[in-house]
Amino acid sequence: MRSVIDELRAKNEFQIVDRKVTGHFELAAVCQASQRKSEAPILFQQVDDSQFKVVTNLYGSRERLCRLIGADDGKFCRQWVELIKSGGKAKNQNKVKSADIKRQEINLMSLPQITYQEKDAGPYITSGIFLAKDPDRGIPNLSFHRAMHVDDRELRIRLGTSHHLTHYQLEAEKQNEALEVAILIGAPTPYVFAAAASIPKDESEVEVANRISSQEILMRKCQFIDLEVPAETEVIIEGRILPNIKKPEGPFGEFKGNYIPMEDNHVVEVLGVTARENPYYHSILCGSTEDMRLLEVSIATQVYKRLSETLPGIIDVACVPNIMSTVVQIDQKYDGHARQVMLTAFGSNHDFNKSCIVVDKDVNINDFSDVYWACMMRASAQNDVLLIPDVPGFYRDPEKDHWGRLGIDATKPWGRQENFERTLVPGSDSVDLNSYFI
Ligand SMILES: Cc1cc2nc3c(=O)[nH]c(=O)nc-3n(C[C@H](O)[C@H](O)[C@H](O)COP(=O)(O)O)c2cc1C
Numbered sequence: 213m214r215s216v217i218d219e220l221r222a223k224n225e226f227q228i229v230d231r232k233v234t235g236h237f238e239l240a241a242v243c244q245a246s247q248r249k250s251e252a253p254i255l256f257q258q259v260d261d262s263q264f265k266v267v268t269n270l271y272g273s274r275e276r277l278c279r280l281i282g283a284d285d286g287k288f289c290r291q292w293v294e295l296i297k298s299g300g301k302a303k304n305q306n307k308v309k310s311a312d313i314k315r316q317e318i319n320l321m322s323l324p325q326i327t328y329q330e331k332d333a334g335p336y337i338t339s340g341i342f343l344a345k346d347p348d349r350g351i352p353n354l355s356f357h358r359a360m361h362v363d364d365r366e367l368r369i370r371l372g373t374s375h376h377l378t379h380y381q382l383e384a385e386k387q388n389e390a391l392e393v394a395i396l397i398g399a400p401t402p403y404v405f406a407a408a409a410s411i412p413k414d415e416s417e418v419e420v421a422n423r424i425s426s427q428e429i430l431m432r433k434c435q436f437i438d439l440e441v442p443a444e445t446e447v448i449i450e451g452r453i454l455p456n457i458k459k460p461e462g463p464f465g466e467f468k469g470n471y472i473p474m475e476d477n478h479v480v481e482v483l484g485v486t487a488r489e490n491p492y493y494h495s496i497l498c499g500s501t502e503d504m505r506l507l508e509v510s511i512a513t514q515v516y517k518r519l520s521e522t523l524p525g526i527i528d529v530a531c532v533p534n535i536m537s538t539v540v541q542i543d544q545k546y547d548g549h550a551r552q553v554m555l556t557a558f559g560s561n562h563d564f565n566k567s568c569i570v571v572d573k574d575v576n577i578n579d580f581s582d583v584y585w586a587c588m589m590r591a592s593a594q595n596d597v598l599l600i601p602d603v604p605g606f607y608r609d610p611e612k613d614h615w616g617r618l619g620i621d622a623t624k625p626w627g628r629q630e631n632f633e634r635t636l637v638p639g640s641d642s643v644d645l646n647s648y649f650i
Pocket of ligand 1: 339408
């Protein structure tokens with residue numbers, strides 16, 4: 213993460229907050245207010261009396277994410293699938309040794325204590341990447357999980373049922389064993405992408421992260437658990453998810469924009485915490501653009517991969533206006549193409565993509581108002597809407613609020629495409645307004 217921060221600082225892309233702020237709502241309030249206007253990352257120089265500088269919204273822009281993986285044409289999904297396939301770029305040898313990256317032992321509660329939403333139970337870690345190994349096969353997995361601070365020895369976490377970490381924990385629990393985990397805050401960026409993405413369970417996400425990195429990633433052994441972690445990670449928390457114990461966690465204001473009530477969730481026993489010298493801490497406001505962009509990495513790449521493996525003409529996938537809604541951009545090849553796209557998209561991810569809208573290549577899929585323009589101008593409300601009832605749409609939905617799927621074919625009607633050609637004022641995309649207006 214530090215190299216990304218250094219690069220963005222060198223380019224003056226950061227909004228810098230020099231005055232002291234408190235982690236109790238104020239930091240999140242500044243972050244939310246800023247994100248309403250801008251995608252700029254924010255650096256808080258002083259949060260309460262913490263020694264950590266706090267960065268937020270680091271990954272909250274598609275353009276930055278594309279830059280970070282070398283998707284020069286702005287097509288994140290396509291570049292991601294290529295990177296995973298091709299094994300990434302040649303590695304620059306790292307001249308630093310892992311032992312040269314000095315670390316200090318710290319107490320868990322000396323991390324910035326950040327409370328985000330009005331009704332949150334208290335301070336949370338929201339950017340923690342959990343590294344754990346499959347107890348049977350030893351395959352390492354990376355995934356984001358929020359963690360509620362309890363004290364220096366304890367965190368409480370939520371494990372969604374479909375996630376690999378949850379499966380590992382259950383396997384360990386069957387043997388009455390704790391599952392060792394390293395929680396990484398401020399890990400190298402390839403680890404962030406590998407943690408956010410959904411990668412098949414039999415593939416090592418650590419290998420994926422190392423493969424897509426252009427720089428050799430130095431590893432160091434943990435002190436209390438049998439795991440290796442990237443040495444340059446800002447904060448490393450070593451711990452164990454305890455078996456057969458759940459304790460109250462929450463309420464917590466989630467990505468869906470409501471509070472998930474307090475419930476019994478898993479407990480992490482913390483064995484040790486280290487941080488780099490002059491450390492940074494990464495804070496992610498749940499439901500923010502940064503949270504959405506990282507969740508989009510998971511859903512959009514999964515849908516794109518399946519679509520591009522099975523159907524022609526798939527250009528890009530985005531989740532707008534939020535991750536419940538998948539939008540697919542295609543180059544229409546035949547009558548009914550968009551309907552096959554919808555069905556394949558629904559089949560490729562059983563959670564989240566509650567709706568799938570298919571648009572042509574002249575629609576900006578990252579702009580929901582443009583996508584909705586296509587729905588209103590190119591789709592017939594009675595013929596181009598596909599409703600699939602009685603299908604679960606989200607794994608945590610006891611009242612079935614998210615059941616059913618909605619598909620909208622917002623592509624130009626087949627055979628009459630020329631009637632739907634988009635109007636164009638030549639030059640309007642490139643005109644320099646400053647040279648016209650006083
Ligand atoms: C910032 C962020 C926070 C997340 N928090 C949680 C969480 O608290 N609990 C959870 O089950 N999933 C959470 N997720 C989702 C998983 O980390 C994500 O789906 C990941 O791809 C799962 O990895 P897996 O496919 O290896 O199981 C979060 C994702 C992001 C981007």
